[in-house]
Structure formats: structure tokens, C-alpha cells
Amino acid sequence: MVNRCVLCESSLETHSHLFFECPYSAAIWRAIAVWLKISPDTSLPHLFHWYKVYNRGQGLVKKQRRCALMCALYLVWHERNKRIFKGIQATPVTIIRKIKVLVLLRLSSL
Numbered sequence: 001m002v003n004r005c006v007l008c009e010s011s012l013e014t015h016s017h018l019f020f021e022c023p024y025s026a027a028i029w030r031a032i033a034v035w036l037k038i039s040p041d042t043s044l045p046h047l048f049h050w051y052k053v054y055n056r057g058q059g060l061v062k063k064q065r066r067c068a069l070m071c072a073l074y075l076v077w078h079e080r081n082k083r084i085f086k087g088i089q090a091t092p093v094t095i096i097r098k099i100k101v102l103v104l105l106r107l108s109s110l
């Protein structure tokens with residue numbers, strides 16, 4: 001299949017699939033949602049709505065959530081590229097751990 005998702009190897013790779021619908025990405029989002037105590041709905045419209053409406057402002061929790069969203073997007077993209085260009089794979093658990101560390105490091109630097 002042309003443009004097959006390298007994370008699950010079973011679906012067409014679209015932005016929506018890669019970042020939110022892929023079982024690999026969805027597992028990451030669910031774990032992050034539990035960690036941040038937000039809705040486990042990992043659909044793209046829900047996450048955009050959540051980011052736009054509920055996460056404006058300067059509170060620490062809001063900064064943590066925004067940072068987690070950005071880290072998750074970046075690390076899913078990074079994982080995709082590592083698999084394509086270097087043949088290296090990481091489990092969702094490893095990515096989840098990286099997201100948490102990056103978020104905590106970012107928050108501790110504020």
C-alpha cells in the first residue's frame with residue numbers, strides 16, 4: 001500500500017490517522033489524557049476544541065496540557081521519521097515516558 005502508516009502498518013497515512021486515529025498514537029493520547037485528567041476522546045476535532053477553548057491562559061495546569069499536546073505531536077512525528085529513515089522503533093510506553101519527562105522539564109524551567 002502506498003503511503004501506508006509506518007506506526008501500525010495497516011492504514012493509509014493521513015495527518016488525522018497518524019497523529020490521532022492510529023492505534024499507536026491513540027494509545028499515547030489515552031495515557032496522556034489519564035495523566036492530565038482530561039477526556040480520553042482522542043479524535044482530532046475534540047483535541048482541537050479542547051486546546052482552543054480550555055487551554056488559553058497562564059495557569060500551570062494549562063501550560064502543562066499545552067506542552068503535553070505539543071510534545072505528543074512532535075514525538076509521534078519523530079517516531080514516524082525514525083522508523084522510515086533509521087529503522088528504529090520505540091514502543092508507545094517509551095514515547096509516553098519521554099512526553100512526561102519533557103513536560104516536567106519544561107515546567108520546572110518556568
Ligand SMILES: [Zn+2]
Nearest residue numbers: 005007008022
Ligand atoms: Zn497507523
